Amino acid sequence: MAALLIGELPHLTRVQVAERAGVPLDVAVTLWHQLGFPHHSDDDVAFTEGDVAALRLTSELVGMGIWSPESQAALVRTWARSYARLAEWQTSLLAGLVSDVGEPATALTDLAGDVLPRVEELQTYVWRRHLADAAQHLLEDEGVLTAAETQLSVCFVDIVGYTTHSRGLDGTELVAWVDGFEQDTAALVVDHGGQVIKTIGDEVLFTVADPAAAVTVAMALTARGEDADDPFPAVRAGIAHGAVVRRLGDVFGTTVNAASRLTSAARPGSVLVDAGVHEALAAHDADPGGAEAAGWRWHRVRRLPAKGFTHLEAWRVRPPRNDG
Template sequence: MEASADVAAAMEAYLLGREPNLTRVEVAQRAGVPLDLAVTLWHQLGFPHHADDDVAFTEGDVEALRLSAELVRIGVLSPESQAALVRTWGRSFARLAEWQTTLLAGLAADDGDPADGLTSLAGDVLPRVEALQAYVWRRHLASAVQHLLEDTATLTVGETQTSVCFVDIVGYTTQSRRLDGAELVAWVDAFEQDTTTLVVDRGGQVIKTIGDEVLFTVADPAAAVDVALALTARGADEEDPFPAVRAGIAHGAVVRRLGDVFGSTVNAASRLTSAARPGSVLVDAGVHEALVGDGDGDGQPAWRWRRARRIPAKGFTNLEAWRVRALET
């Protein structure tokens, strides 16, 4: 137990750059930030609670608090957006850190002594991971800027016209009972990976994964339909390990905020997915109106449409729906 505590202390010192030598009161004073604001930021980031006399901080915390205060001062972090943005940072990095730590611990256990192995791996692996994370962030930032500039309406009103699609695994609960933990994780990972690859290839963006469900957006409703049909076709192929899925697509105005999307278009897509039969794709009037008459370049229709019954949904009188299928070749 004592050895584990020593390893934990050594790891903390390595990751923080030095052994903790400051209390939160001293950090706030050195950063020139009121203590209550500092505590609020740390809470929003999801950091553990510390008393005023706990020596748990370093000069790195001082610099981070000073930078946060500067972002607030120059208007990048407004009082309205600060809490939401900081919470998003905290949740995102907490999940990433938990996954990375579990991965490193597993590798260390394979090498013998988990404690010694973890320390050795941290020094060898983490600098590379840190550099890679910075690269990935900058690439995504460049992509996000490009999307923003392509849709100038977003710059002024905060809304953009896009297609929203949910893809939902059919029979997830039953399947999850048949698989052990490792098998279930591998199965869901493969579903998320294959779906993400197809979405990105068609110019879309995966917004989030919710266990057995993927939410993505793409500006072109035709691309959204193509992705959904490709995924349902794979799920219907008994020779393909890809799970059976269903999908719902809506096209209209959405509000983008902190990497997520909101609005009635998102709600419509979610409700359409719930109403879709296994292996089918339901779309709303926005998608249907945008695509009826579109063809394959030779004047031929690209899909088959069938009017579905109106779907009761909160916030809608009755949600119009069409089932879309690929043409048989």
């Protein structure tokens, strides 16, 4: 199985790999640790020519100035977390497909041989498409090229009563419920030009350049959660707009913290926004083609205790009045 998945049988020690790649052993060991690979002694035969090539490529990228030692460490750790989760999910999927057969090991090997090349090709395609999309966003936002910060709307969408509701579901039902929440939220975010940064159990964090788009998504999701006939869970949301630091697919800064605090303070089924969002959208009241054409209503929240903030201004966004 190892030979099938890796491409060849392990036949090298880590000392031999480092020597062939022309990289100091301590550098190679540090890289493997950052990738989250199991520890091996100098005598363990656990590596292949693929490890030699990967180590050599890493050294070449550092030599070209593409990676500093610090950025290499951060990027490799990000890869390790992402691919470890992906690999765990994929093997669980394969295991589920062969769980009913008489000899799981043989069936898993046969299935992996058929599936692996296709999955690998598809993953490369998905990566390149996302790379092209990210590069296009970079070119469109010239400020990103010259500054460490960029202006974004940051939104957290949080399932209300997750712990209580999840207790009444078995494992399969819980996974289906959370997957439905994540899929529907991600689809709506992408449709409005946003990007899902990460999912945190019962919460989704996304960003979008346009605060109107962030509010539109949040209002649509909370409305779905309030519909008793819709299986989408009840949610609440918090949105802040301002300077954000992007790093390795994640976002950081006071704006992110503000959005998190607003979400925690929001009532079930409601959307709270900060002054940045309110100022960007409420100023267009008189513009027939502006964001306020949606008819949103604003209610100032007078007191909002928020850890880490002396005074976090907040507004509750409400749907338009139904005059009919």
